Amino acid sequence: MEEYKLDCLYEACPIPLLKALKQLKKMEIGDLLIMHTDHNCSIRNVVEWTKKQGHEIDYIEIAEGEWEIYIEKVK
């Protein structure tokens, strides 16, 4: 199992999601992706998209207006 980090600070709205899509494609099943973002839209659209694809996802707020999103590639 590998852990990947993705820095999405200061990225405008769809960029974090597009970065995550690209990274997920490169990853193996069971790998973890940690996204660091300050955009609350990413929480919404990354979480929704990832759930739709059937991957595992959760997030926590690590500071004011900064979140970490955890994604486990399932398939």
Next chain:
Amino acid sequence: MSSSKIEELKKQRTKQLRKRKNQLPYARVVTVVALLVYIVLINYNLKFSSFWIIGILMGVTMQRARFCFTAGFRDPIMVGSTSLLKAVLLAFMVSTIGFFIIQYHAVLMNPDYLLIDIPGQLKPVGVHTAFGGILFGGGMVIAGGCASGTLMRIGEGYMLQLVVLMGFIVGALIGSWHFPFWDRLLISQAPVIYFPSYFGFFPSLIIQLVSLGSLYFIADWYDKKNNIMKMM
């Protein structure tokens, strides 16, 4: 439900985190200030006070719902998800009914109504509408927010949108500066199309609701179709 790996990571990260600042005092101060402004405005100008409170409520709703018109029209194409587009369509349906009530009421009061007397913004439609839509749509996808979204994000402290706001102000100034030219050239030549004056009030309400409803079902179907396609 998240997997055990994620749960473990979350626990581990939560331990490392410093305690966050409590933002409640700020919220209380801002609420009191907002209410004070409201009270002052009620005595000074009733219209402004309504704008003030409606604006605040709209901002809070948009922020809490993470509602975004830009994503509503962009995500179907970019990632094939239409949940926000469906929300926009639902909002249109609600406002259609609201406007119907307001306008029908106005017409009942005054049976020989004129088009210009109808409450609401009736504007000429033509090539300029489509052209403006394309310009606005391209701009909002690049900027990562439409007008309301940009203002709402600045309010929640997302600094990037301040740059967008500057461009927004400059663009609006330039726009209003050469608006008379376009108005003479295109806009004043185009017709104002108001469905109730062709079909009557109730039929046009039904037509609009049915078309919005079918768009909603198409959006829903598109969302599910994309889901299956990307499952492989």
